[in-house]
Amino acid sequence: METYLADPPVVSLDEMTEERLRSIRLPAGYLALRRGIELFLVILSLPITLPICLLIALAIRLDSSGPVFYWQKRPGKDGRVFKMVKFRSMRYSRRGVARLTEEADQRVTRLGRFLRLYHLDELPQLLNVLRGEMSLVGPRPEPTFMSEVYERNIPFYEYRRLVPPGMTGWSQINQGYTHDIDSTRIKLHYDLYYIKNLSPRLDLLIACKTIPAVLTRYGAR
Numbered sequence: 001m002e003t004y005l006a007d008p009p010v011v012s013l014d015e016m017t018e019e020r021l022r023s024i025r026l027p028a029g030y031l032a033l034r035r036g037i038e039l040f041l042v043i044l045s046l047p048i049t050l051p052i053c054l055l056i057a058l059a060i061r062l063d064s065s066g067p068v069f070y071w072q073k074r075p076g077k078d079g080r081v082f083k084m085v086k087f088r089s090m091r092y093s094r095r096g097v098a099r100l101t102e103e104a105d106q107r108v109t110r111l112g113r114f115l116r117l118y119h120l121d122e123l124p125q126l127l128n129v130l131r132g133e134m135s136l137v138g139p140r141p142e143p144t145f146m147s148e149v150y151e152r153n154i155p156f157y158e159y160r161r162l163v164p165p166g167m168t169g170w171s172q173i174n175q176g177y178t179h180d181i182d183s184t185r186i187k188l189h190y191d192l193y194y195i196k197n198l199s200p201r202l203d204l205l206i207a208c209k210t211i212p213a214v215l216t217r218y219g220a221r
Contacts, residue, residue, distance in 0.1 A: 009174050009193060021159050024196055031163070034203065038136050042126050053123055056087055056115065063111040066092025069124060074141035077164045081144060082133040087121040088112070119214050125167050137203045138166025139191040142184075153181050160191045163198065168210040170194035170202070 057068045070088040073081050089112025108116065115121040128134040134141070139160040142150065151157045171178075171190035178184045194202065 009170070009190060021156055021192075024162065026162065026195070027198060030198070030200060034135070034200075035132070038129055041136070042129055045126070049123060049126060052120075053087075056120060056123070059111055060088060064091060064109045073144045074165065075144055075147050075161060076133050076141060077161055079158065079161050082128065082131075084128055084134070084141060085124040087115055087124060089115050089121045122167060129167065133164070135164040135166045136168070137206050138164050138169055139194065140169050140172055141165035150181065150184050154185050154188060156192070157184075157188055159195070160188065162195050168206060168213075170206055173206060173209040173213050 060068050067088055070086045070090075071083045072086075074084045076082045089109060090107040091109060093107075112121070125134060129136060141147075147157075169191070170193060171187040174190055175183070175187055178187045194206075
């Protein structure tokens with residue numbers, strides 16, 4: 001029996017051509033079914049997630065000045081740009097200079113560091129899932145300004161957008177945080193593997209592996 005645990009977890013870009021990438025056929029029936037399941041799960045989780053979000057919002061207000069939420073433009077399915085929402089975890093600046101998070105970044109607040117460790121700052125993205133801009137599982141969307149850089153420097157990068165971006169994904173549980181072209185090129189291998197092998201079984205595997213990844217703070221920054 002085929003098992004994803006035994007399969008190589010990536011797609012080799014050296015073996016890929018644009019023709020082969022264009023030939024990938026997504027399971028349209030499953031994607032439609034998954035959308036319905038996601039809506040059901042998100043709505044079902046609201047009695048738990050809403051009180052948690054309210055407590056986090058109050059804590060952010062008490063911890064530092066500035067808005068509770070942070071909105072950032074990110075490319076979604078087929079390159080359509082949407083505003084992804086997170087709990088603000090950095091000190092508020094009206095200048096709003098776009099910059100990736102660094103190790104021991106001094107902009108991160110005390111509370112923000114805790115939220116990032118356990119990915120609690122990502123909870124508001126359930127709203128993006130409800131709006132159909134994201135899925136629970138899929139390639140993680142990069143900030144628009146970085147996505148443009150990666151697309152110019154990494155062949156086939158735009159093919160990550162064949163499916164909706166996700167709150168968690170195959171690259172997140174296997175590789176963690178990426179911050180430069182070399183690590184993003186590796187992430188693309190994982191993302192293309194996910195797209196090529198998209199199925200209920202793989203999505204369930206990712207969901208199950210996300211729980212220990214969160215608890216062990218894997219990929220947090």
